[in-house]
Amino acid sequence: MKEKNNSYVYCKSRHLRxxxxxxxxxxxxxxxxxxxxxxKFWGGRYNPIIxxxxxxxxxxxxEYIKYSDPDFVFYSEGTNLTKVESxxxxxxxxKIEKFGTPKxxxxxxxxxxxxxxxxxxxxxxxxxxxxxxxxxxxxYELNFLFQSYFFDKHELLHRYKKITINHDNLKDINxxxxxxxxxxxxILSKRDVYTNIFKTSELIDQNLELVIADENEQFNDxxxxxxxxxxxxxxxxxxxxxxxxxxxxxxLSNDRDFHLLLSSLSKSKDIKxxxxxxxxxxxxxxxxxxxxxxKKMVNFFxxxxxxxxxxxxxxxxxxxxxxxxxxxxxxxxxxxxxxxxKPSFAASKNLSQEKWAVDIIIEDVNExxxxxxxxxxxxxxxxxx
Numbered sequence: 001m002k003e004k005n006n007s008y009v010y011c012k013s014r015h016l017r018x019x020x021x022x023x024x025x026x027x028x029x030x031x032x033x034x035x036x037x038x039x040k041f042w043g044g045r046y047n048p049i050i051x052x053x054x055x056x057x058x059x060x061x062x063e064y065i066k067y068s069d070p071d072f073v074f075y076s077e078g079t080n081l082t083k084v085e086s087x088x089x090x091x092x093x094x095k096i097e098k099f100g101t102p103k104x105x106x107x108x109x110x111x112x113x114x115x116x117x118x119x120x121x122x123x124x125x126x127x128x129x130x131x132x133x134x135x136x137x138x139x140y141e142l143n144f145l146f147q148s149y150f151f152d153k154h155e156l157l158h159r160y161k162k163i164t165i166n167h168d169n170l171k172d173i174n175x176x177x178x179x180x181x182x183x184x185x186x187i188l189s190k191r192d193v194y195t196n197i198f199k200t201s202e203l204i205d206q207n208l209e210l211v212i213a214d215e216n217e218q219f220n221d222x223x224x225x226x227x228x229x230x231x232x233x234x235x236x237x238x239x240x241x242x243x244x245x246x247x248x249x250x251x252l253s254n255d256r257d258f259h260l261l262l263s264s265l266s267k268s269k270d271i272k273x274x275x276x277x278x279x280x281x282x283x284x285x286x287x288x289x290x291x292x293x294x295k296k297m298v299n300f301f302x303x304x305x306x307x308x309x310x311x312x313x314x315x316x317x318x319x320x321x322x323x324x325x326x327x328x329x330x331x332x333x334x335x336x337x338x339x340x341x342k343p344s345f346a347a348s349k350n351l352s353q354e355k356w357a358v359d360i361i362i363e364d365v366n367e368x369x370x371x372x373x374x375x376x377x378x379x380x381x382x383x384x385x
Contacts, residue, residue: 007331010361013343014194015043016106017357019070019090021079023052028218032142033101035226038189039145041106042343042356045189049226051219052079059083064230064309067196071357074102105355109188110147111346113160119183123147125166133170139248143239144177145185174257178264187239190229192345198231199314202306208242208266210300212275212286215245220276224308231310239265246278246286253290263297270299276308331362 018038022031031049038044048068050061055078057065066087073090075081077097096102113121124146128137140146146165163180165173176182209228213221225243232240242265244252252258262271273283280302287300327341340358342351 006364008363009329009331009338010363011327011329011338011341012194012359013341014357014359015041015192016072016355017043017068017070017195018047018104018106019065019068019073019088020047020049020102021052021057021073021075021081022049022096023076023078024219026076026219028215028222029138030101031219031222032138035222036141036145037101037104039186040109041189042109042112042191043189043193043195044106044109045186045229046193046195048230049223051223052076055080057081057083060307061309063312064198064227067198067312067315069196072104074104107343107346107351107354107356109185109191111343111349111351111354112188112191113183114345117160117183119181120161120163121147122177122182122184123162123164125164127167128165128170131167131170133173136248136252139244139252140173143184143186143242143244147185172257174252174255174261178257178261184239192343196230197316198310198312199316200231200310201313202231202310204228204231204310207268207270207272208262209240209272209274210262211241211243212249212273212283213243213245213277215247217277218245224274224276227309238267249286249290259291259297266298269297270301273300273302274305280304 020034022034034049038047047070048064050065051058052075057080062083065084068088070088070090072092072094073081073088074094074096077095081093094102094104122144128134128146133140147162163176163182165176169176211221211225222243225241228241242262263269273287275283278286283302287302291300327339329338338360341347342349343356
């Protein structure tokens, strides 16, 4: 009689992990659009965006890349991938067309809304791009990311209170964000992540960080703002950073409610000001002119720090907040059917249009006591103990 081999199979749903190699000559609007697009998806705020200089990937980002463990890699045309091909094992590489933003998939982070929340969704009417807000629209899009007014495809959204920015309340946008209990997609994309978080000896201030750049030289500041998230394993229910250009700040600082907005975002009433391209004397000048006036509601400070990306001293695997998402199944034979789980926060939803990953661990149990052979799928999955 043929002996049967019993196997335990553990399945865990997680967000897709993408890695982007982007030519520093990219149009800044396209780079910001790429960041906004990432924030629409579950886990998207933790997808690294790596600079490419004249086709080469900087050596100081190699360690950062090693721990990213992407499912898909997107790269600008002309990128030399030789340095990273030996330790990356994605399902597929995609070349980005010379002009434009790459198209990629994921699970819409709107599904991460909690059923018991009293927060309102921040929506926009669809016409803001041609309103009086158009010159500062990128500030709100990048930092908060409006929910589209046309949300009918999400059946669960009808259960939530919505606050829509339109022609009637446009002038009060800063007061609305400051005083209303709101939820932004930029926060939802950080929730329930399952990825590597970097530990560093660099002292990372836990206060809100205001990253400031000149609108004509934004590339380095945008990448700092984006990639620093990989060093932050806490506060995934609030914003850690705000990105703004000098020109946006000059316009917005004339509104007292903008200072109220900054105050509301800073829980400690202290805000660190940083720039990768503006020196400290210029930063202090900006603070004095635009922030330290009679409207001051928080303390702004500048703090020296090491060169970014910071040295990685250790890795903390950021486990899914809900450990029950592991499902355990038994295979009696060497072949069998698996029931692949949905994400726990959307298990009852129709996700036919959404994309996510499932980590699979196969544990063969032999007759010999305590002898176990574990097969991990895919590359880099977390071992179930």
